Amino acid sequence: MNVAVLGRGAIGSLLVAQSQLNQTPFDMWWRTPEPEDIRVWLQNGDTVSLKHSEKVSPDLLILPLKAWQISKALNDIKPYLSPQTCIALLHNGLGTEENTLEAFPENSILRLTTSKAARKNGDDVYETGYGQSHAGWLREPPTAQRIAVERLIAQVLAPCDWHRDISQPLWQKLAVNSVINPLTAIHQVNNGQLADKSFRTHIDELLREFCRISALENRHFDFEDLQATVAKVIALTAENFSSMHQDIYHHRPTEIDYINGYLLNRAKLHGITLPLNQSLYSQIKQLESNYLSSSKSPQNSARKN
Ligand SMILES: NC(=O)C1=CN([C@@H]2O[C@H](COP(=O)(O)OP(=O)(O)OC[C@H]3O[C@@H](n4cnc5c(N)ncnc54)[C@H](OP(=O)(O)O)[C@@H]3O)[C@@H](O)[C@H]2O)C=CC1
Ligand SMILES: CC(C)(CO)C(=O)C(=O)O
Numbered sequence: 001m002n003v004a005v006l007g008r009g010a011i012g013s014l015l016v017a018q019s020q021l022n023q024t025p026f027d028m029w030w031r032t033p034e035p036e037d038i039r040v041w042l043q044n045g046d047t048v049s050l051k052h053s054e055k056v057s058p059d060l061l062i063l064p065l066k067a068w069q070i071s072k073a074l075n076d077i078k079p080y081l082s083p084q085t086c087i088a089l090l091h092n093g094l095g096t097e098e099n100t101l102e103a104f105p106e107n108s109i110l111r112l113t114t115s116k117a118a119r120k121n122g123d124d125v126y127e128t129g130y131g132q133s134h135a136g137w138l139r140e141p142p143t144a145q146r147i148a149v150e151r152l153i154a155q156v157l158a159p160c161d162w163h164r165d166i167s168q169p170l171w172q173k174l175a176v177n178s179v180i181n182p183l184t185a186i187h188q189v190n191n192g193q194l195a196d197k198s199f200r201t202h203i204d205e206l207l208r209e210f211c212r213i214s215a216l217e218n219r220h221f222d223f224e225d226l227q228a229t230v231a232k233v234i235a236l237t238a239e240n241f242s243s244m245h246q247d248i249y250h251h252r253p254t255e256i257d258y259i260n261g262y263l264l265n266r267a268k269l270h271g272i273t274l275p276l277n278q279s280l281y282s283q284i285k286q287l288e289s290n291y292l293s294s295s296k297s298p299q300n301s302a303r304k305n
Helices: 010-021 067-080 097-103 143-156 167-187 191-195 197-216 223-236 243-249 260-269 275-292
Strands: 003-006 027-029 037-041 047-051 060-063 086-090 109-114 117-121 124-129 133-139 160-162
Touching (some): 003 010, 010 027, 010 037, 010 047, 010 143, 086 097, 097 109, 097 133, 133 167, 143 160, 167 197, 191 197, 260 275
Parallel strands (some): 003 060, 037 124, 060 086, 133 160
Antiparallel strands (some): 037 047, 109 133, 117 124
């Protein structure tokens, strides 16, 4: 099976490194031919060197991109895809699925999410955490391709659970991201600092709003289970800076439209408001607008984490 991974981002590089260690190397499609190669530093001490590949129509294309990059990326690479190419979306948040299904009506589409962690520093990628992944089909391919893809994904994203309805784990991850990401980004704290009791009221209120909108979507989450899940993620990733914290710090666009913005869109459809989500959404948009509208380059800021 010919597999390609788009970009040379943190999570994508981790997957390609893992595929090399499994002796089933994936191709990597970069936006630019430079640098000649990149290195991935794994937590087990291995270092893997990765190179850019020529674009040949793949059986499986994985897009481990920021949610807001997906639509343009798929448009850019459409000429290299055939109706038989399976497209795998891997990102935080929700909201790219419908457009992808519509834009590629003949292709099988897979949705992935992961709690693995990696960060880029220049041309190097560092694995910073192990974690569970989840996978499920939005549109299934014929049986032989389905089995081959499932086997491959189970290897490179291990441990990986397969779901008949992938939207349930995606909503569960959305709950976690809708709390940790904007709070850490606005207060510029690491994930662990959210355990401080001063954040308790906001965390609980965000989870209450999440339960209200998810129930209207016929997805039922227990408030106390979510409290426990968020507390666990905060403890397990205490030293990490969330992706939204890093995006704000490095003056990059955030995924807010696909996290709290997604919840707000669903709420609007149901005719309800989510006041705390709205407030955090507006604060993140304001922070983004301070630098996205200016010509100052993000590279000018000192790097952290
Ligand atoms: N990093 C982490 O620890 C975790 C990340 N996630 C989620 O996974 C997703 C990916 O995150 P992450 O790996 O950190 O993101 P990165 O920003 O590191 O990687 C995104 C990559 O996509 C590439 N890209 C974007 N648009 C295109 C395009 N049109 N054509 C080709 N390449 C393109 C970028 O290329 P270029 O380098 O040229 O800009 C970049 O290499 C996000 O949704 C994130 O929230 C989830 C769990 C943990
Ligand atoms: C789970 C969490 C919050 C870990 O940092 C994450 O997914 C992110 O930073 O985007």
